[in-house]
Amino acid sequence: EIVLTQSPDFQSVTPKEKVTITCRASQSIGNGLHWYQQKPDQPPKLLIKYASQSFSGVPSRFSGSGSGTDFTLTIYSLEAEDAATYYCHQSTNSPWTFGQGTKVEIK
Amino acid sequence: QVQLVESGGGVVQPGGSLRLSCAASGFTFSTHGMHWVRQAPGKGLEWVAFIRYDGSEKFYVNSVRGRFTISRDNPKNTLSLQMNSLRPEDTAFYYCAKDLGAANIIFDSWGQGTLVTVSS
Numbered sequence: 001e002i003v004l005t006q007s008p009d010f011q012s013v014t015p016k017e018k019v020t021i022t023c024r025a026s027q028s029i030g031n032g033l034h035w036y037q038q039k040p041d042q043p044p045k046l047l048i049k050y051a052s053q054s055f056s057g058v059p060s061r062f063s064g065s066g067s068g069t070d071f072t073l074t075i076y077s078l079e080a081e082d083a084a085t086y087y088c089h090q091s092t093n094s095p096w097t098f099g100q101g102t103k104v105e106i107k
Numbered sequence: 108q109v110q111l112v113e114s115g116g117g118v119v120q121p122g123g124s125l126r127l128s129c130a131a132s133g134f135t136f137s138t139h140g141m142h143w144v145r146q147a148p149g150k151g152l153e154w155v156a157f158i159r160y161d162g163s164e165k166f167y168v169n170s171v172r173g174r175f176t177i178s179r180d181n182p183k184n185t186l187s188l189q190m191n192s193l194r195p196e197d198t199a200f201y202y203c204a205k206d207l208g209a210a211n212i213i214f215d216s217w218g219q220g221t222l223v224t225v226s227s
Contacts, residue, residue: 034213036152043202043217044152055215087152091212095168098152 002026004088006099014107019075021102023088028068032092035064035073038101039084047086048073080106109133109216111203116221123193123225129186129203129218137161137181140206142214143188145199145223155201156188160209171197193225 003026013019023033031051036044046055048064051071061076075082083106088099115127127143143155156177157166165177176189186203200222204214 032212036214038152043220044214045217046213046215049207049211049213049215089152089154089214094166096154096157096212098154101151 001095002029002090002093002097004090004097004099006086006088006102008102009100010103010105012105012107013078015080016077019078019082019104021073021086021088021104023066023071023073023099025069025071025090029090029092031067032090033064033066033071034089034091035062036087036089037082037084038087044087075104078104078106082106109205111205111216111218113201113203113218113221116201116223118224118226119193120227121194121225124189124191125193125223127188127190127201127203127221127223131184131186131203131205134205134216136179136184139208140210140212141177141179141186142204142206142212143177143186144202144204144214144217145197146202146220147196147199150199153199157206157210157212158186160206164210190223193223195225197223198225199223 035048038044052064063074085101110132112130158177174192200220202220203218205216207213207215
């Protein structure tokens with residue numbers, strides 16, 4: 001099973017700051033890495049697919065990069081509505097797995 | 108737009124059974140793979156099961172294989188999850204999720220979830 005480890009687990013950020021979340025895979029997964037945003041009491045939403053492709057309707061301040069084992073989600077100029085937990089997910093090998101999540105709080 | 112509406116959750120005793128359903132609309136159901144993903148209260152996400160667009164292949168996470176069965180009825184645009192021999196650790200919100208394509212294994216739309224509680 002591929003283990004995805006996100007860091008940090010928690011981040012408190014002021015509006016307009018840049019946020020960087022990393023996701024490390026226990027083995028190479030190519031570009032089969034995707035990012036989701038989950039706000040309290042809501043289902044997750046797809047943000048980024050295949051490491052760097054923005055999903056339809058996602059604001060341009062969300063950006064993804066990486067390949068192999070190391071991936072990054074960047075939120076440029078954080079907005080208050082971005083308070084959420086962010087998860088990475090790999091689609092390369094079954095069982096398809098998620099990272100443990102990174103909670104982003106607005107200061 | 109895409110709508111996924113889960114139903115069938117509730118409280119069940121350990122060892123019991125429950126059947127979840129997901130009513131899909133707003134897209135061509137018969138051309139997309141479908142998934143169940145769960146989330147224990149206050150915890151992270153766990154993929155549970157996948158079924159190909161035509162039902163020809165099914166995949167399960169190890170912890171539910173042999174106890175859960177995913178199925179679909181394409182003419183009725185419905186996805187199901189039959190859960191048997193339930194355990195307390197199966198307690199979670201269960202989300203129905205649409206695959207980006209036939210089997211991209213990317214969850215591009217999610218339902219609101221239905222809560223399953225396994226407790227005596």
